[in-house]
Amino acid sequence: MTMLTLNRVTRYFGGLAAVNDVSFEAEANQITGLIGPNGAGKTTLLNLISGLDQPASGEIRFMDRAIQKLPPHKINQLGIARTYQNIRLFAEMSALDNIIVGMHTQGKAGLLSAALSLPGYRAEEKRLREQALQLAERLGLGSFCNTPADALSYGDQRRVEIARALAAHPKLLLLDEPTAGMNAAETARLGELILSLRDEGLAALVIEHDMSFIAQVCDHVVVLNFGEVIARGTVDAVKSDPTVVAAYLGEEEAADA
Amino acid sequence: MNIFSEFWATYGSVVQFALINMLLGISIYFTLYTGLLSLANAGFMGIGAYVSAALTIHAGTPFPVSLLVGALSAALIGWLLGLPVLRLRDVYLAIATLGFGEIVRITAVNFDKFSGLTLLGGAQGLDGIPKLTTPVSLLFVLFILCIFLVQLHRSRAGRALAAIRRDESVAATMGIDVYQYKLLAFVLGAFVAGLAGGFSAHLTRFVGPNDFSFSAAVNILAFAVLGGTLHWSGALVGAAILTILPEALRFMKEYRGIVNGVILVLVIIYLPHGLVNPKWIRGIFRRKEAR
Numbered sequence: 081m082t083m084l085t086l087n088r089v090t091r092y093f094g095g096l097a098a099v100n101d102v103s104f105e106a107e108a109n110q111i112t113g114l115i116g117p118n119g120a121g122k123t124t125l126l127n128l129i130s131g132l133d134q135p136a137s138g139e140i141r142f143m144d145r146a147i148q149k150l151p152p153h154k155i156n157q158l159g160i161a162r163t164y165q166n167i168r169l170f171a172e173m174s175a176l177d178n179i180i181v182g183m184h185t186q187g188k189a190g191l192l193s194a195a196l197s198l199p200g201y202r203a204e205e206k207r208l209r210e211q212a213l214q215l216a217e218r219l220g221l222g223s224f225c226n227t228p229a230d231a232l233s234y235g236d237q238r239r240v241e242i243a244r245a246l247a248a249h250p251k252l253l254l255l256d257e258p259t260a261g262m263n264a265a266e267t268a269r270l271g272e273l274i275l276s277l278r279d280e281g282l283a284a285l286v287i288e289h290d291m292s293f294i295a296q297v298c299d300h301v302v303v304l305n306f307g308e309v310i311a312r313g314t315v316d317a318v319k320s321d322p323t324v325v326a327a328y329l330g331e332e333e334a335a336d337a
Numbered sequence: 338m339n340i341f342s343e344f345w346a347t348y349g350s351v352v353q354f355a356l357i358n359m360l361l362g363i364s365i366y367f368t369l370y371t372g373l374l375s376l377a378n379a380g381f382m383g384i385g386a387y388v389s390a391a392l393t394i395h396a397g398t399p400f401p402v403s404l405l406v407g408a409l410s411a412a413l414i415g416w417l418l419g420l421p422v423l424r425l426r427d428v429y430l431a432i433a434t435l436g437f438g439e440i441v442r443i444t445a446v447n448f449d450k451f452s453g454l455t456l457l458g459g460a461q462g463l464d465g466i467p468k469l470t471t472p473v474s475l476l477f478v479l480f481i482l483c484i485f486l487v488q489l490h491r492s493r494a495g496r497a498l499a500a501i502r503r504d505e506s507v508a509a510t511m512g513i514d515v516y517q518y519k520l521l522a523f524v525l526g527a528f529v530a531g532l533a534g535g536f537s538a539h540l541t542r543f544v545g546p547n548d549f550s551f552s553a554a555v556n557i558l559a560f561a562v563l564g565g566t567l568h569w570s571g572a573l574v575g576a577a578i579l580t581i582l583p584e585a586l587r588f589m590k591e592y593r594g595i596v597n598g599v600i601l602v603l604v605i606i607y608l609p610h611g612l613v614n615p616k617w618i619r620g621i622f623r624r625k626e627a628r
């Protein structure tokens with residue numbers, strides 16, 4: 081089943097086509113990789129899917145619903161959650177509180193029941209807290225729950241962000257360079273976590289530069305270059321695709337020059 | 338007892354003004370806590386003052402009813418104002434809400450002329466309002482609000498407001514309807530400012546159109562700036578100090594305004610987060626526990 085469909089999506093910044101006529105699908109129960117050289121338009125694409133930015137043209141469908149005009153909170157409520165390339169945690173809140181904020185859509189207690197401390201509100205708070213603790217444990221954050229987010233290492237901050245995104249019980253998880261700042265062991269553990277989440281029914285779209293991570297977790301890869309899809313398929317097929325090789329080589333030559 | 342009644346005879350009204358200003362501090366705290374720089378609270382105070390005073394004088398309603406209807410009117414106008422202006426951010430929001438105080442003033446001056454009624458007293462204002470505000474009623478309302486604030490911060494709504502202040506795009510991608518929550522904070526602030534207006538009118542026994550102008554708006558902001566917005570008690574501390582300080586500096590005569598201003602500037606420079614910092618509060622408690 082197709083979960084996410086992009087159909088000829090385009091976004092310009094001034095004269096620059098950051099995302100140009102991009103079409104692809106992400107399947108349910110699969111991890112889709114989104115790779116490409118720096119500036120290829122990967123993050124821009126994630127912003128378009130999560131509603132932080134709107135395409136100039138084209139259509140984005142999530143579970144048979146056009147979402148390209150919806151505001152970000154509606155898109156999250158439909159079941160899409162994300163993390164950020166440049167970690168955007170609520171800095172001085174604790175790791176656990178960050179996760180609990182991510183559970184916004186999982187609660188419904190209103191202001192009045194909170195003000196009067198009604199039993200329904202207290203039961204809900206307890207439930208959210210327990211779920212957040214479980215999530216923190218699952219991501220290996222158990223011992224940092226009360227640490228302010230900005231006092232954590234990069235790797236831990238990335239995991240808090242992932243936990244915060246998972247807290248919304250999304251159907252589709254968008255990850256923007258989740259392993260950046262992680263060591264090899266952390267990266268491997270994250271790979272295992274993503275695979276186990278997939279086995280529980282989660283779909284994900286993962287931006288990543290680490291090709292061995294991509295090979296570990298992705299069922300399918302989309303390659304972007306200068307805002308355009310230049311290849312898609314299995315990791316092995318894409319790796320040996322001459323246009324992909326040329327795109328990455330071009331980047332290295334530019335860096336060498 | 339004698340000393341107390343002497344103190345009260347001299348300073349009773351200062352204490353009550355401080356309590357009213359604490360209400361105003363709370364009212365602006367709601368918006369600042371959500372990351373909104375709104376200067377409309379003086380205008381909301383004016384609405385609460387006029388509506389409650391007019392009710393007491395012309396309709397003879399009991400004080401709590403006048404007070405509540407005044408605050409609800411401010412909240413309603415706050416909602417109507419918030420709908421368009423909360424699309425704006427930062428300094429644009431500040432300017433738009435500053436204009437609102439002026440609208441309240443002009444409306445108050447001209448209301449009777451246009452409506453053909455004698456309700457608000459035009460440019461002369463409304464006087465002869467019965468003095469119904471008591472320290473007990475003020476303390477009671479303040480106490481309820483403090484409990485409300487404590488509960489708010491622990492709640493889902495309070496977390497949403499805090500998240501919006503930190504990073505509103507991230508908050509939105511976590512399913513938080515940023516606009517609606519901003520509206521909520523704005524309306525809560527308007528309601529509390531309206532309450533403060535009602536208390537003030539029934540304490541000074543007078544409401545005039547110029548009481549809620551630019552300088553009143555800036556004063557209210559100064560409460561929060563001095564006390565800080567990292568913790569809700571900051572606005573209370575700031576309001577108390579800025580009410581009492583001018584009295585304490587009375588011996589300086591014409592220089593007291595300057596000294597007052599210098600103190601404010603020094604705090605902003607050396608304590609940019611204000612006087613009350615939750616880290617210190619937590620530190621004090623931890624030290625106590627350790628003993």
Ligand SMILES: Nc1ncnc2c1ncn2[C@@H]1O[C@H](COP(=O)(O)OP(=O)(O)OP(=O)(O)O)[C@@H](O)[C@H]1O
Pocket residue numbers: 093096098116117118119120121122123124125165
């Ligand atoms: N808000 C913006 N305004 C103007 N140009 C932008 C904006 N955001 C991105 N761009 C440009 O769009 C292009 C794509 O940027 P994007 O961040 O999507 O790349 P990326 O694939 O995520 O790169 P990286 O791997 O470095 O994160 C770049 O040329 C970038 O400079």
Ligand SMILES: [Mg+2]
Pocket residue numbers: 122123124165
């Ligand atoms: Mg990027």
